[in-house]
Amino acid sequence: MVTVKSHTRNPAxxxxxxxxKLRPIQPEYITRAxxxxxxxxxxxxxxxxxxxxxxxxxxxxxxxxxxxxxxxxVAMIIPLAEN
Amino acid sequence: MPxxxxxxxxxxxxxxxxxxxxxxxxxxIIGPDRRALQLGTIYSVLLNGNDPVRLDGHQPLAxxxxxxxxxxxxxxxxxxxxxVEVTQYWYQFALPNGGKLLTxxxxxxxxxxxxxxxxxxxxxxxxxxxxxxxxxxxxNKLHIPTGPVSLAAIVRFAIEELGVTPIxxxxxxxxxxxxxxxxxxxxxxxxx
Numbered sequence: 001m002v003t004v005k006s007h008t009r010n011p012a013x014x015x016x017x018x019x020x021k022l023r024p025i026q027p028e029y030i031t032r033a034x035x036x037x038x039x040x041x042x043x044x045x046x047x048x049x050x051x052x053x054x055x056x057x058x059x060x061x062x063x064x065x066x067x068x069x070x071x072x073x074v075a076m077i078i079p080l081a082e083n
Numbered sequence: 084m085p086x087x088x089x090x091x092x093x094x095x096x097x098x099x100x101x102x103x104x105x106x107x108x109x110x111x112i113i114g115p116d117r118r119a120l121q122l123g124t125i126y127s128v129l130l131n132g133n134d135p136v137r138l139d140g141h142q143p144l145a146x147x148x149x150x151x152x153x154x155x156x157x158x159x160x161x162x163x164x165x166x167v168e169v170t171q172y173w174y175q176f177a178l179p180n181g182g183k184l185l186t187x188x189x190x191x192x193x194x195x196x197x198x199x200x201x202x203x204x205x206x207x208x209x210x211x212x213x214x215x216x217x218x219x220x221x222x223n224k225l226h227i228p229t230g231p232v233s234l235a236a237i238v239r240f241a242i243e244e245l246g247v248t249p250i251x252x253x254x255x256x257x258x259x260x261x262x263x264x265x266x267x268x269x270x271x272x273x274x275x
């Protein structure tokens with residue numbers, strides 16, 4: 001038997017619940033060009049390099065998950081920029 | 084224009100993920116353009132563009148998460164069934180200031196040297212004692228085996244253990260349904 005901790009709600013939380021009920025959130029579908037822009041933005045933000053530089057280094061194995069904790073965060077964007 | 088079976092499969096998968104993430108956050112997930120999809124190609128789906136989202140609850144938290152997947156075709160009787168095959172997942176809890184807490188990660192197909200292909204957990208530096216007696220500088224780099232973890236289990240962990248406030252009233256039903264589906268396709272793992 002799992003006991004769930006009680007959660008105290010504030011007005012913002014109540015509003016979120018109401019919005020979720022009224023209009024379920026829908027996924028957003030982005031184009032490859034938008035994926036390239038996202039990759040570039042996040043590579044610069046988290047790893048201080050361009051998206052193209054990140055993609056080249058990651059694909060060649062020069063940069064791996066063990067090199068920096070945010071490599072995986074940025075690498076997961078690559079498929080949206082390539083496919 | 085009617086959707087192709089591939090488009091329908093990806094749409095259903097993303098809507099399912101959005102429903103599960105939606106137990107914690109109003110942030111949207113993003114996925115691939117549905118007009119140029121191909122069987123066997125790896126695509127990713129990311130919560131909030133892979134930026135952390137803030138979770139409300141007993142203690143403020145940040146959460147990031149995403150998956151990579153491909154759609155494969157499997158014989159099913161006389162028909163061909165399209166299935167989602169997850170090729171990577173990554174879920175991370177952190178402090179709102181960015182200090183990382185826990186990371187659940189699985190890359191079953193990576194083949195670069197040193198890459199762990201089993202599902203694992205990183206206990207991150209924000210929850211470790213820097214003066215602790217055992218590997219204080221490198222414990223966060225250990226890949227602690229977990230077995231495959233469903234997104235629903237991660238979300239349940241956030242709500243039931245970390246005290247995150249769920250958004251929809253039916254969060255438990257959503258998670259139960261998702262967890263049942265997860266184990267239905269992994270009976271060999273469930274019986275280990």
